[in-house]
Amino acid sequence: MARPTRASRALSQNFLADPATADRLARLTVPHPRRDTLLVEVGAGQGALTASLAPRCRELLAYEIDPRLVPGLRARFDTAPHVRVIGGDFLAARPPRTPFSVAGNVPFSRTADVVDWCLRAPALTDATLLTQLEYARKRTGDYGSWTLLTIRSWPRHEWRFLGRIARTRFRPVPGVDAGVVRIERRRTPLIAPDAYGSWSRLVELGFSGVGGSLHASLRRAHPGRRVDAAFRAARLDPRTLVGEASPGQWLRLHEVLAAG
Template sequence: MTPIHPFTTHAHARNTSRADGGRTPADRARRTLSQNFLADRQAVDLVIRAADPAGLVLEPGAGTGALTLALARAGAHVIAYEIDPRLARRLAVRTRGTAGIEVVRGDFTTARAPGRPFAVVGNIPYSATSRIVKWCLRAPSLTSATLLTQREYARKRAGGYGRWSRLTVLSWPWFHWRLGATVGRECFRPVPSIDSAILRIDRRPEPLVQDRRSYQELVELGFSGLGGSVRASLKTRHGGVDAALATAGVPRDAVVGYVHPDQWITLWQRLCR
């Protein structure tokens, strides 16, 4: 990770030739890095309200700095990560003299998590969404993540389709997932082909289960697909499954995706404790 100083120059960042089919380096970066910059003030305000930033905030994919500056104005100390050296340098120049902003050129997903409590807030590249979310879930001191993602991704992770993903269920005892406001595609430049939405992930003050390994093994078994239903999958290793399903309110023929994460907590309590 490289801290950016406003007067640092990069020869490749100054190259604006159109040698690649008429595309500039900026054009190629936007395509390669999934760069769609937030360009609407109301959308920025939506993200800030959802994040309610305070203290240390890490921002992946800072881009042109719309969120960076808004986070700092809200009182956060922002470490803004930008992998594109051209954008990182411009952001460092733009934020020079602004208190509470540090610009780092580099890949956020390879950064070391701070040892003290922090939040993550960002309009993240669609292509890096899974890696960024996994980084957040693994960071011991993370308190929350407020991420602007593809709307379909946010709905899938937060149960917006009435189904629950494996990742959400696996992390549910430690993190709460919530779907926030939709941000239309017209709020970005260049304009993407799909809408975005705010996804909020909060670390729970206290875990809902006491044994991570047994809980996650149970969930992995349920999502294994053995037998075609969660009941059939769990019966391959556990007794008393029918009684546990009844207590959790899960139909005997339920497909695993339709089992609510809270019901998985009950199943763990009945089958693994």
């Protein structure tokens, strides 16, 4: 029997070592197995999640950047012709042109880049990712506050926190627990395509930090009376800090301020 491959610190590897957790993540990725589902896996590692995803899709493209792991993955799935193990960096891959889903146990150090890749992929329908717990909670508003990335992408993408995964489910054991982030592209965006420019400008202005509050930041580009009206419509106190405004309240602010 071949010795298990040691995790690489340089690649921020923590292999998923619990079959039950892999099955749970696969069910969250594809709740109902479908013959037409195209899945792309980020960082197949030693194949724990790959094995749980494979029965739930038509085709699985499993990316693995570590060349030491690729031969073992290919040997493990050589009897599953719909599973294609691709040796290389997921971030360098061109997104499929047909609708597809992403799943993966994401290296903590590369989470931001993986998420950015997903948000930019035109045909992506959803992404279910194991990330550092703090990242998962922060991006999904689970701490009671919201980040620039989440608000900016909200009209096109919904972010959800689907639970905590104990760090003991990984090998080597990382220093913190993981969380499951679900990002779903909306079938119908919440604002019209021609409004994305004004949306992005509003959100960037609000998060600029100038003035010490969201209200003060927005007054830099909009009349005070209109900002007051927008805050009333969104049921926001003028002293509200930028991270405290929910996505729904941002949409109301944009509705009022863009009209002016």
